Amino acid sequence: MKVLLFDIDGTLMLSGGAGLRAMNEAFYRVFGVRDALLHINLAGRTDTSILLDALNETGVAWDQQQFDYYKTVYYDLLIKEIETPGNGKALMPGVGDLLPLLAKRNDVYLGLLTGNWETSGRIKISHFKLNDYFRFGAFADDSGVREELLPFAVRRFSTLYNLQPKPEQVYVIGDTPSDIKCAKPHGAIAVAVAASSYSLEQLQQHEPDYLFADLSDTERILQVLG
Numbered sequence: 001m002k003v004l005l006f007d008i009d010g011t012l013m014l015s016g017g018a019g020l021r022a023m024n025e026a027f028y029r030v031f032g033v034r035d036a037l038l039h040i041n042l043a044g045r046t047d048t049s050i051l052l053d054a055l056n057e058t059g060v061a062w063d064q065q066q067f068d069y070y071k072t073v074y075y076d077l078l079i080k081e082i083e084t085p086g087n088g089k090a091l092m093p094g095v096g097d098l099l100p101l102l103a104k105r106n107d108v109y110l111g112l113l114t115g116n117w118e119t120s121g122r123i124k125i126s127h128f129k130l131n132d133y134f135r136f137g138a139f140a141d142d143s144g145v146r147e148e149l150l151p152f153a154v155r156r157f158s159t160l161y162n163l164q165p166k167p168e169q170v171y172v173i174g175d176t177p178s179d180i181k182c183a184k185p186h187g188a189i190a191v192a193v194a195a196s197s198y199s200l201e202q203l204q205q206h207e208p209d210y211l212f213a214d215l216s217d218t219e220r221i222l223q224v225l226g
C-alpha cells in the first residue's frame with residue numbers, strides 16, 4: 001500500500017500567477033491596500049501564512065470575520081482568473097500520463113497535501129479536471145503551519161478507506177523544500193520534483209528520499225510511486 005500526497009502549485013500544475021493575482025486583488029478589496037502580496041515569497045507556503053505576512057507588513061489588524069470574508073472574495077476572483085485563457089497556466093510535465101496510471105492501482109491512494117485552502121486548491125485543479133483523482137487531503141484550512149498538515153491527510157485517508165498506513169507508506173510529492181520538510185518529521189517519504197521554483201541542487205540540499213527533474217519519465221516515477 002502507498003498513500004501519495006501531492007502538492008498542487010508547481011507539482012501538479014501552474015496557475016500562471018492566477019492565485020497571486022486573485023489573492024492580491026482580494027486583499028485590496030477587503031483590506032484596502034494595493035499590491036500587498038507582490039513582495040511576499042509564496043512557494044511552499046500556506047495561504048494562511050501568506051495572508052498573515054501581508055497583514056503584518058501592511059499593518060492591518062487580524063480579524064476573523066474579515067479573514068473569512070477575504071476567502072470568499074478570493075475564491076470568486078480565483079474562479080475568474082483561472083478561467084481566463086493564457087498567462088502560462090499548465091499541467092506540469094508527466095502529470096497527465098502519471099495520474100491515470102496511478103489511479104488504476106488498487107494499492108495506491110492519491111491525496112493532496114497543499115498550502116492552498118481546500119476550496120481554492122480544488123478550484124485550481126478542477127481547471128485541469130484533476131479533482132476526481134483526489135478524494136482526500138490536507139489543506140491550509142487545517143493549519144497555517146505546513147509541517148503540521150500531513151497527519152490531517154493521513155487521518156482523512158484512514159477514515160475514508162479504513163486503512164492505517166505505516167509512516168514509510170506515505171509519500172509527499174512536492175516542488176519546494178517546504179514539501180520535503182513536511183514529510184520528514186512524520187517519517188514519510190519525501191519525493192522532490194525540481195520542475196518549478198527550485199533547482200535539483202537546491203532541493204538536494206534538503207535531502208529528499210527521491211529527487212526528479214520533473215514527473216515526465218513515467219516508467220521511472222512508477223518504480224517509486226507505483
Ligand SMILES: [Mg+2]
Nearest residue numbers: 007009010175
Ligand atoms: Mg508547490
